[in-house]
Amino acid sequence: MxxxxxxxxxxxxxxxxxxxxxxxxxxxxxxxxQHIVIAFITSQTEKxxxxxxxxxxxxxxxxxxxxxRVDSAxxxxxxxxxxxxxxxxxxxxxxxxxxxxxxxxxxxxxQI
Numbered sequence: 001m002x003x004x005x006x007x008x009x010x011x012x013x014x015x016x017x018x019x020x021x022x023x024x025x026x027x028x029x030x031x032x033x034q035h036i037v038i039a040f041i042t043s044q045t046e047k048x049x050x051x052x053x054x055x056x057x058x059x060x061x062x063x064x065x066x067x068x069r070v071d072s073a074x075x076x077x078x079x080x081x082x083x084x085x086x087x088x089x090x091x092x093x094x095x096x097x098x099x100x101x102x103x104x105x106x107x108x109x110x111q112i
Contacts, residue, residue, distance in 0.1 A: 048073030067092025
């Protein structure tokens with residue numbers, strides 16, 4: 001599952017409401033719990049100006065692999081652990097060029 005872009009119900013900050021959104025799987029299945037750590041993906045790229053954001057641009061040569069429809073941003077500071085059964089469907093996969101950027105940003109974010 002790692003590096004797959006999936007569609008999931010994602011919680012709002014109030015933890016009461018949810019909205020179906022694309023997300024990036026940051027891990028494979030975790031042990032017997034069948035959980036996955038995911039990062040929120042937004043199409044509101046104009047608001048994605050945090051150091052932990054990774055923008056995915058529709059004009060990039062590998063964009064079609066993502067399964068996304070428009071320019072988007074992976075919000076690495078918006079993480080959640082979900083059960084695999086919460087995944088509604090798989091959209092695509094993160095191209096290798098973005099995997100490297102995501103890994104760098106995660107190291108910076110978690111200071112590892």
